Amino acid sequence: MTYRNSEVRVDDASDEILLGRAVDGDTGSFAVLVRRYTPMMRAYARRILSGSADVDDVVQDAFISAWQQLHKVQDPKHLKSWLMRITSRKALDRVRSARPQQDLDDVNPPAPVHHDPVRRAEAHAGLEALDRALAQLPDAQRRTWVLREVGGYSYEEISDELGIPTSTVRGLLARARKDIITRMEQWR
Amino acid sequence: MNENDMTGLAHDGFEPEDLDGHTLDELSAYLDSGRTPVNPSIEQSPGCRIALESLERLQRLSGELLASDTAAEEPADDGWVQGILANIARDARAGRRIPLSTELDRADLGITEGAVRGMIRGAEDAVPGVLVGRTRIDGDVTVPGEPVRIRVDASIAYGRPIPATAEKLRSEIHRRLSAQTTMNVEAIDIAVRDVQRLSEGAEQRG
Numbered sequence: 020m021t022y023r024n025s026e027v028r029v030d031d032a033s034d035e036i037l038l039g040r041a042v043d044g045d046t047g048s049f050a051v052l053v054r055r056y057t058p059m060m061r062a063y064a065r066r067i068l069s070g071s072a073d074v075d076d077v078v079q080d081a082f083i084s085a086w087q088q089l090h091k092v093q094d095p096k097h098l099k100s101w102l103m104r105i106t107s108r109k110a111l112d113r114v115r116s117a118r119p120q121q122d123l124d125d126v127n128p129p130a131p132v133h134h135d136p137v138r139r140a141e142a143h144a145g146l147e148a149l150d151r152a153l154a155q156l157p158d159a160q161r162r163t164w165v166l167r168e169v170g171g172y173s174y175e176e177i178s179d180e181l182g183i184p185t186s187t188v189r190g191l192l193a194r195a196r197k198d199i200i201t202r203m204e205q206w207r
Numbered sequence: 208m209n210e211n212d213m214t215g216l217a218h219d220g221f222e223p224e225d226l227d228g229h230t231l232d233e234l235s236a237y238l239d240s241g242r243t244p245v246n247p248s249i250e251q252s253p254g255c256r257i258a259l260e261s262l263e264r265l266q267r268l269s270g271e272l273l274a275s276d277t278a279a280e281e282p283a284d285d286g287w288v289q290g291i292l293a294n295i296a297r298d299a300r301a302g303r304r305i306p307l308s309t310e311l312d313r314a315d316l317g318i319t320e321g322a323v324r325g326m327i328r329g330a331e332d333a334v335p336g337v338l339v340g341r342t343r344i345d346g347d348v349t350v351p352g353e354p355v356r357i358r359v360d361a362s363i364a365y366g367r368p369i370p371a372t373a374e375k376l377r378s379e380i381h382r383r384l385s386a387q388t389t390m391n392v393e394a395i396d397i398a399v400r401d402v403q404r405l406s407e408g409a410e411q412r413g
Contacts, residue, residue, distance in 0.1 A: 026336040026364035027403050035400050036362045039341025043324040044300030050288050057283035062276035079291055086295040146275050149268045168269040193232040197221050200261045 030054075035095035042089045049089075053082055056099070060106045066165045067110040069158055077113055081105045100171070107170050111180055114162070145203075152202040156195055163188060164195040220254070227252040231262070238262050300324075305348045308389040318388060320344060326387060327359060330379040336364035337376050340400055346393070354393040357384070361397055365404045373397040 029037070030051055040048035057078060064077045085105050092101050153161055166172040166180065174192075178185045221231050229249055237249055238259060249255045302320030309316055328339045340360030347353045357380065363372050377395050384392055 026367070027338045027362060029338065031403060032338055032340075032362055033401050033403070036338055036340035036360065039360050040328065040339070042300075043328070043342055044297070044321045045325075045328065046292055046295065046297060049295070050292055053288050053291050054283045057287065058280035059273065059277045061280050062273060066272075066276065075287075079294070082291045083294050087299070143271070143275065145264070145268050146271060149265070149272060168266075169273050189232060193230070193235070196235060196262065196265065197231050200258075200265055201221065203265070204261065 033095070034098045038089065038092060038095050038098055041086070049086060052098075056102050057082075059099070060102060063103055063106050063165075063169060064110045066153070066169055067107060067162055068113065069161070073110075073113050073117075077109045078106065080112075081109045084109065103170055107166060107172075108180070111162075114158075148203045148206050149199065151206070152199040155202065156198055160191050160195040160198070163191040164199070167192055221258055225254045226258060227254055229255055231258060234258050235262055238266065303349055305388065305390060306351050308351050320348065323384070323388060323390075326383055327357065327380050330376060330383055333379050334372065334375045336367040336372055338362040338403070339376070348390060351389065352391050354391050356393050357395045359395065359397050360400045362401050362403050363399055365402050369399055369402075373399055 029040075029048060032040075032048070032051065034052070034055075037048045037052050041052060060078045060081060061074055064074045064081075068074060068077070081102065085102060088105075092098055153164070156164065163177055163181070166177050167174075172180065174185050174188045177183075177188045181188070223230055226234070227248070229252065234249065234255060237246060242250075242259075249259070300321045302324075304317045305320060305323060307316040307318060323344065324342045327342045331337045331339045338361065340362060342360075343358040344355055345358065346355035348355050359376070359380065361373065361376060363369055377397050380395050381392065384390060
């Protein structure tokens with residue numbers, strides 16, 4: 020018996036218990052949170068970044084930053100969305116530093132995104148169509164859509180985060196929705 | 208094919224002329240508001256109703272996207288987790304310095320708040336069915352003899368009697384703090400935050 024207390028396991032503990040322990044300095048509990056939320060944060064970062072090269076760096080940065088600020092999480096129920104916020108900020112930092120000259124509102128055709136077909140094979144057909152439609156959106160549209168629909172950002176928050184006027188956010192989102200829906204209708 | 212459309216999409220039926228003067232953005236906002244108050248001009252337009260249906264379908268899919276993407280990701284491996292732990296400052300949570308009274312005149316002994324928290328967490332080793340969560344040490348622990356109050360969050364295994372288990376944890380924490388520190392502990396409050404069900408792994412281990 021390696022674990023001293025077989026009835027309760029740190030691995031199965033609630034976010035609240037783990038968060039409390041991690042705030043108190045228990046790195047083992049933080050490791051459990053890292054395991055628990057790495058797939059979600061990778062998935063979210065992958066949606067914001069068009070390529071996948073920076074995803075691990077972004078998620079690692081996000082966790083390191085999270086460790087430093089864990090005490091700021093007032094309600095453990097918000098831990099997940101708080102981690103999502105840190106992830107999107109780190110991903111957007113990466114976007115900004117990689118291409119400082121690029122106009123966020125550009126409408127150039129996007130580089131094709133290659134997803135592992137096996138990874139998608141079992142996905143629901145609708146989700147697959149959505150995935151394909153998203154892959155064809157210009158970066159700025161896709162990013163805006165992901166922040167809104169996946170990240171739950173308000174228009175104002177997207178405007179702050181991307182440094183663009185709310186009216187531009189509104190326009191990008193409208194175009195993204197229209198393009199996604201049109202493509203998905205065509206494939207039905 | 209609409210040659211003004213840089214994305215190369217065919218005419219899509221979502222232009223204002225297809226939507227009786229409404230825009231897709233307007234319809235999104237209407238959908239976000241739960242279609243209340245009812246807008247008859249939108250609801251009576253066949254074009255709008257088709258677009259609303261499409262938007263609703265997209266909204267449902269959007270809600271499932273992250274869960275589906277997350278399920279498709281590889282689980283975090285040990286190397287990944289260790290890589291992150293290697294990059295976090297472990298001593299950042301030391302907290303206040305708690306003096307330890309001693310008979311020796313010249314000795315200046317102390318322990319960090321973080322170490323005391325670790326000591327309190329360690330009490331779970333001696334009480335079956337308990338995990339300690341957050342620990343708070345209230346009172347001015349930096350002054351010897353000042354009364355302090357310890358507040359501890361805990362999780363208790365399903366099936367364990369909560370009051371008796373919490374009491375065992377309380378006395379174990381008291382025993383450890385008395386043995387290892389000179390803090391004047393006035394009270395130890397245990398708040399049971401949740402009850403943990405046995406995981407499959409734990410059941411198999413018996």
